[in-house]
Amino acid sequence: MLLSELIKLLPNKNLKVINDTNFNTFALYSWDGNRQLVPLYDETFIDEILEAKKISCILTSKKIFQKISKKGKEKKSYIIANNCYSIFYKLHLKLFELKNKNVEKTEIHPSANIHKSAFIDSYGVSIGENSSVGANCTVLRGTVIKKNCKIYSNVILGEDGFDIRNIENEQIVIPHLGKVIINDNVDIQSGSVVIKAIFDTSTKISESVKIGSKVVVSHSAKIGEKTRICAGSTICGNVAVGKNCYLGPNSTISHNLKVGDNSKISIGSSVVSNVPKNKVFTGYFAMEHQKFLRNYIKQNK
Numbered sequence: 139m140l141l142s143e144l145i146k147l148l149p150n151k152n153l154k155v156i157n158d159t160n161f162n163t164f165a166l167y168s169w170d171g172n173r174q175l176v177p178l179y180d181e182t183f184i185d186e187i188l189e190a191k192k193i194s195c196i197l198t199s200k201k202i203f204q205k206i207s208k209k210g211k212e213k214k215s216y217i218i219a220n221n222c223y224s225i226f227y228k229l230h231l232k233l234f235e236l237k238n239k240n241v242e243k244t245e246i247h248p249s250a251n252i253h254k255s256a257f258i259d260s261y262g263v264s265i266g267e268n269s270s271v272g273a274n275c276t277v278l279r280g281t282v283i284k285k286n287c288k289i290y291s292n293v294i295l296g297e298d299g300f301d302i303r304n305i306e307n308e309q310i311v312i313p314h315l316g317k318v319i320i321n322d323n324v325d326i327q328s329g330s331v332v333i334k335a336i337f338d339t340s341t342k343i344s345e346s347v348k349i350g351s352k353v354v355v356s357h358s359a360k361i362g363e364k365t366r367i368c369a370g371s372t373i374c375g376n377v378a379v380g381k382n383c384y385l386g387p388n389s390t391i392s393h394n395l396k397v398g399d400n401s402k403i404s405i406g407s408s409v410v411s412n413v414p415k416n417k418v419f420t421g422y423f424a425m426e427h428q429k430f431l432r433n434y435i436k437q438n439k
Contacts, residue, residue: 147232
């Protein structure tokens with residue numbers, strides 16, 4: 139969509155477009171997607187946002203726009219708004235309304251096995267061949283389940299996540315526009331929840347991932363092939379977990395982090411920093427495993 143078309147969704151707001159162009163998705167800085175439209179509320183982040191290749195459009199205030207260099211103004215496209223924070227989410231709400239008017243009917247492969255007590259949204263769901271959906275599951279629009287997947291009982295796929303924004307002094311739960319993609323040969327055990335992306339991107343579970351009971355995979359998370367996520371774990375928003383990882387029971391990965399390939403998170407650990415590949419992280423707050431053991435021994439001498 140062109141920026142000039144987008145601002146027509148809020149005709150009563152004083153919005154100005156500079157360097158009109160198309161964008162693919164809304165996003166927050168460092169989030170997933172290409173040709174992003176992002177809000178810029180804080181001049182501290184001007185240089186980082188101007189250098190980000192995946193960002194093509196910026197919604198900002200006149201005051202911050204004036205602080206951007208001439209080269210920066212030519213490099214990106216802009217919407218200028220008096221209250222860019224509020225406008226960003228109001229535009230998202232309008233796009234949400236538009237998208238939900240144009241959702242295709244659900245498609246379920248004849249070989250799929252759907253329990254009679256499961257709820258499958260009539261629109262916007264795709265379930266592939268030889269996949270099964272267990273008792274009392276909820277599969278909402280925006281969910282794609284590919285081949286040979288096993289969804290156990292009481293699983294929820296495609297629900298909105300906990301994203302609360304204060305828009306003009308009113309707290310609003312932001313509706314989620316994106317998808318959940320469950321790739322081939324994935325198992326998701328009972329009581330787990332996989333949340334769709336907030337903006338028009340996807341939460342992705344890659345091939346042969348195995349997810350235990352009562353796991354939460356939040357909006358826009360990416361889980362790499364053959365990763366195992368044990369019961370009770372929480373993967374927060376926009377987390378990227380690599381291939382062949384192991385997340386122990388009741389582990390938590392904080393938002394916007396990366397866990398490298400072949401890494402292991404020990405039972406009960408809370409991860410608040412990026413995890414390099416081939417590492418074991420342990421503790422609260424989690425650190426490299428050997429460092430954790432040295433600290434533990436030192437404290438208990």
